[in-house]
Amino acid sequence: xxATVLAPAPARLPAGHAFARVVRAVRSNRKxxxxxxxxxxxxxxxxxxxxxxxxxxSLDNYKPQLGFSGTHLLGTNSFGQDLWAQVIFGxxxxxxxxxxxxxxxxxxxxxxxxxxxxxxxxxxxxxxVLTDVLLVIPLFPLLIIIAGYAHGxxxxxxxxxxxxxxxxxxxxxxxxxxxxxxxxxxxxxxxxRGERKLYVIVVEIIPTMTSxxxxxxxxxxxxxxxxxxxxxxxxxxxxxxxxxxxxxxWAQSEAALQNGMPWWALAPxxxxxxLGTAFALLNYAxxxxxxxxxxxxxxxxxxxxxxxxxx
Amino acid sequence: MRYVLRRLGFFxxxxxxxxxxxxxxxxxxxxxxxxxxxxKFHGELSPGEMHSLEILFGLNTHQNIAQxxxxxxxxLLTGNLGISLSEYPQPVSSVIGxxxxxxxxLVGVTTVLAFILGTGIGIVSAWRRGSRLDSVVPPVxxxxxxxxxxLVGIVMLLVFGITLKWFPTExxxxxxxxxxxxxxxxxxxxxxxxxxxxxxxxxxLIGTWILTMRNTMITTLAEDxxxxxxAKGLPGWRIMFDYAARNAILxxxxxxxxxxxxxVSGAILIEDVFNYPGVGFMLLQAVYSEDYPLMQGLFLLITxxxxxxxxxxxxxxxxxxxxxxxxx
Numbered sequence: 001x002x003a004t005v006l007a008p009a010p011a012r013l014p015a016g017h018a019f020a021r022v023v024r025a026v027r028s029n030r031k032x033x034x035x036x037x038x039x040x041x042x043x044x045x046x047x048x049x050x051x052x053x054x055x056x057x058s059l060d061n062y063k064p065q066l067g068f069s070g071t072h073l074l075g076t077n078s079f080g081q082d083l084w085a086q087v088i089f090g091x092x093x094x095x096x097x098x099x100x101x102x103x104x105x106x107x108x109x110x111x112x113x114x115x116x117x118x119x120x121x122x123x124x125x126x127x128x129v130l131t132d133v134l135l136v137i138p139l140f141p142l143l144i145i146i147a148g149y150a151h152g153x154x155x156x157x158x159x160x161x162x163x164x165x166x167x168x169x170x171x172x173x174x175x176x177x178x179x180x181x182x183x184x185x186x187x188x189x190x191x192x193r194g195e196r197k198l199y200v201i202v203v204e205i206i207p208t209m210t211s212x213x214x215x216x217x218x219x220x221x222x223x224x225x226x227x228x229x230x231x232x233x234x235x236x237x238x239x240x241x242x243x244x245x246x247x248x249x250w251a252q253s254e255a256a257l258q259n260g261m262p263w264w265a266l267a268p269x270x271x272x273x274x275l276g277t278a279f280a281l282l283n284y285a286x287x288x289x290x291x292x293x294x295x296x297x298x299x300x301x302x303x304x305x306x307x308x309x310x311x
Numbered sequence: 312m313r314y315v316l317r318r319l320g321f322f323x324x325x326x327x328x329x330x331x332x333x334x335x336x337x338x339x340x341x342x343x344x345x346x347x348x349x350x351k352f353h354g355e356l357s358p359g360e361m362h363s364l365e366i367l368f369g370l371n372t373h374q375n376i377a378q379x380x381x382x383x384x385x386x387l388l389t390g391n392l393g394i395s396l397s398e399y400p401q402p403v404s405s406v407i408g409x410x411x412x413x414x415x416x417l418v419g420v421t422t423v424l425a426f427i428l429g430t431g432i433g434i435v436s437a438w439r440r441g442s443r444l445d446s447v448v449p450p451v452x453x454x455x456x457x458x459x460x461x462l463v464g465i466v467m468l469l470v471f472g473i474t475l476k477w478f479p480t481e482x483x484x485x486x487x488x489x490x491x492x493x494x495x496x497x498x499x500x501x502x503x504x505x506x507x508x509x510x511x512x513x514x515x516l517i518g519t520w521i522l523t524m525r526n527t528m529i530t531t532l533a534e535d536x537x538x539x540x541x542a543k544g545l546p547g548w549r550i551m552f553d554y555a556a557r558n559a560i561l562x563x564x565x566x567x568x569x570x571x572x573x574x575v576s577g578a579i580l581i582e583d584v585f586n587y588p589g590v591g592f593m594l595l596q597a598v599y600s601e602d603y604p605l606m607q608g609l610f611l612l613i614t615x616x617x618x619x620x621x622x623x624x625x626x627x628x629x630x631x632x633x634x635x636x637x638x639x
Binding site: 031129132133136137138139140141142144145146147148149150151222226229230233234235236248252257258262265266269270272273276277279280281284287 | 321324325328329332336337340344449450453454456457458459460461462465466468469473480522526571572575576579580583584594595597598599601603606607609610613614617618621
């Protein structure tokens with residue numbers, strides 16, 4: 001990605017401006033708007049599941065295999081659980097995994113990528129090799145055998161193993177962007193001022209990369225959703241938690257499709273797809289924002305004023 | 312040449328990393344999980360089989376970790392992956408041998424198809440920038456590339472397998488009635504059984520190819536040599552394929568490494584949905600039955616296969632793109 005070097009642009013955008021820029025970008029891009037709306041709906045559901053579903057997700061004393069009805073919107077499964085409640089209450093655990101893993105992997109990716117690019121030399125060599133090795137080792141089989149050894153007792157095993165393995169793709173992207181910054185004047189200025197390397201990385205480099213870091217978070221959150229729901233689906237999550245992947249696992253093991261209860265599998269599956277789509281839409285939108293060649297021609301943004309603020 | 316040598320070095324490094332991961336994982340887990348497994352089979356295993364499992368998982372051994380590592384590597388280099396416990400007394404390597412061809416066929420065909428179709432659609436979509444086709448393609452495939460593999464599999468199974476009954480819903484051929492061999496019925500049945508898994512994989516894989524190809528193609532179309540070609544009055548299809556697409560495909564090939572990981576995880580999940588007796592299905596069975604030697608062996612096999620494919624892609628890139636031979 002080539003950096004835009006419009007002459008009078010301030011070397012470092014203060015955090016407030018970066019945020020305002022993100023909001024404006026989201027509103028002006030249709031993909032971003034759709035993604036944000038979807039994501040906000042899911043977050044609201046995750047925060048207040050009891051408002052939307054009145055039944056308990058684990059209660060299993062309803063009549064099994066009911067169809068759609070006013071009392072059971074999506075019917076019940078063969079255990080006599082209300083499927084609507086399962087789907088609504090399953091949202092929170094999926095979002096928790098998406099955000100925790102997304103933030104943690106992005107943190108690792110930023111540190112590794114930026115440190116490799118800025119420190120250079122041996123650091124760059126070893127960190128890049130580590131990144132590349134993780135990048136080509138097939139992660140899903142690796143996660144399966146980790147979960148297999150760990151017996152998948154807790155959600156934390158899932159979260160830790162996905163975090164530990166899936167940061168490499170975004171670390172590599174961040175490294176190449178940080179490399180393009182390496183010889184910019186504001187970093188030279190910091191070096192002349194005699195700033196410590198850690199200070200330069202945290203205060204000078206990372207804030208300039210805000211939009212790519214946000215995009216990395218979106219990518220990582222999407223991976224987290226796909227990986228964790230897949231692991232839960234094949235029965236390597238904690239089977240007693242209420243989560244979309246676990247609901248799917250029980251649907252699969254009770255042969256829901258063959259026994260005329262397709263919504264047992266379809267409803268959580270579609271939710272995973274919708275949540276994944278929300279992150280993917282936001283991600284592609286950020287790609288378009290970062291690479292102007294990809295987006296349709298539109299009005300030029302008004303010039304910004306340089307401002308001062310602390311991070 | 313230096314480029315190829317460097318990639319070969321990277322291949323060996325990654326292979327070593329995968330072997331080491333495989334060595335460390337059971338040893339790092341709290342309370343070595345293989346202990347219970349071996350205890351269950353105690354008495355049934357011959358001393359030789361017992362010994363090979365002890366080396367693989369670091370059980371009952373008086374060696375320190377470094378010595379264990381050396382004997383582990385030595386045993387793997389001699390091709391001994393241990394004994395499968397769920398298919399006792401078959402060795403892991405022969406159990407895997409029965410599954411690998413199904414996966415290779417499924418994954419090979421779908422990868423090639425996804426590449427050809429995806430690249431083609433991406434080229435046309437970028438070429439007709441802003442047309443009706445191009446306004447439909449990106450949003451549709453943004454959505455399909457975010458779909459979980461198993462969901463696509465489930466929908467295919469539900470619609471075409473269970474509801475319409477057009478295709479069989481499990482196995483790779485009719486286990487009861489077919490006689491495996493080179494005869495028309497068998498081949499037709501195999502194709503029938505593979506159709507839905509392959510289609511499901513294709514649907515989820517193709518989006519990434521289309522979108523990345525479209526994006527690189529758009530960048531390439533802005534190059535001066537494309538404008539030059541237009542100025543010379545060359546026919547549109549020649550500019551599209553010989554000038555723009557040819558140069559846009561190469562960066563796409565380097566994305567191959569990334570996509571292979573997806574293909575593998577997709578194949579595992581799709582095989583699970585359709586009970587397709589390939590390597591991924593077998594890996595899950597090994598996990599469920601706590602057959603750790605088979606699980607380790609399959610992980611190694613999958614990793615080696617992916618690494619070899621990446622190496623081949625690297626060599627191909629070097630052959631096709633003179634720039635890789637010079638720089639980087």
